[in-house]
Amino acid sequence: NAGVTQTPKFRILKIGQSMTLQCTQDMNHNYMYWYRQDPGMGLKLIYYSVGAGITDKGEVPNGYNVSRSTTEDFPLRLELAAPSQTSVYFCASSFQGAYHSGNTIYFGEGSWLTVV
Amino acid sequence: AQSVTQLDSQVPVFEEAPVELRCNYSSSVSVYLFWYVQYPNQGLQLLLKYLSGSTLVKGINGFEAEFNKSQTSFHLRKPSVHISDTAEYFCAVIDIAGNNRKLIWGLGTSLAVNP
Numbered sequence: 001n002a003g004v005t006q007t008p009k010f011r012i013l014k015i016g017q018s019m020t021l022q023c024t025q026d027m028n029h030n031y032m033y034w035y036r037q038d039p040g041m042g043l044k045l046i047y048y049s050v051g052a053g054i055t056d057k058g059e060v061p062n063g064y065n066v067s068r069s070t071t072e073d074f075p076l077r078l079e080l081a082a083p084s085q086t087s088v089y090f091c092a093s094s095f096q097g098a099y100h101s102g103n104t105i106y107f108g109e110g111s112w113l114t115v116v
Numbered sequence: 117a118q119s120v121t122q123l124d125s126q127v128p129v130f131e132e133a134p135v136e137l138r139c140n141y142s143s144s145v146s147v148y149l150f151w152y153v154q155y156p157n158q159g160l161q162l163l164l165k166y167l168s169g170s171t172l173v174k175g176i177n178g179f180e181a182e183f184n185k186s187q188t189s190f191h192l193r194k195p196s197v198h199i200s201d202t203a204e205y206f207c208a209v210i211d212i213a214g215n216n217r218k219l220i221w222g223l224g225t226s227l228a229v230n231p
Binding site for chain 1: 120148157158159160161162165167206208210212217218219220221222223224
């Protein structure tokens with residue numbers, strides 16, 4: 001079972017460039033999430049989705065966009081990359097709403113993004 | 117607002133010694149509590165969680181945690197650690213009293229197990 005797979009693992013972007021972090025899960029989970037992890041700070045929720053066609057903002061959505069056209073895929077788009085977006089990004093999923101039901105969240109291995 | 121404090125940023129310990137990683141949260145309202153582990157260059161993985169019931173929760177890899185409502189704590193323990201337990205450990209909490217729920221993460225505790 002692959003679980004949650006995200007690509008690329010590493011990427012260096014120049015300021016102003018755009019890119020998409022890909023995320024796919026094979027567990028048929030309805031809920032998917034994007035987090036960022038910065039040194040000295042806890043994980044912060046960027047966007048989440050409760051099912052195909054439905055997305056919503058998390059705590060730190062500015063500078064990002066998402067889409068959820070299928071249950072499996074939840075790409076994160078960075079428009080006009082800025083140094084403040086240098087971070088480690090984690091895609092995650094859960095069977096039901098982890099925040100309301102306490103369901104386990106399954107994480108991908110992370111994507112290290114540097115904006116220079 | 118809810119907050120999570122992991123009292124130790126780094127915990128060095130020798131192999132086969134016991135370890136306790138401390139976690140306190142700020143609000144004593146009804147909560148869900150979690151411990152996740154992040155091995156080097158990997159994503160986070162659930163160790164254990166408290167949703168309700170027994171305050172002593174057993175997880176994977178021999179870890180356990182005790183929910184103490186009066187002290188608003190959820191400390192993680194293992195009686196004998198292995199080199200392979202070297203990782204970053206994150207405590208997280210959800211206030212379940214309202215509808216606007218957030219998962220609040222601690223900053224992590226780096227456990228280094230030395231031979």
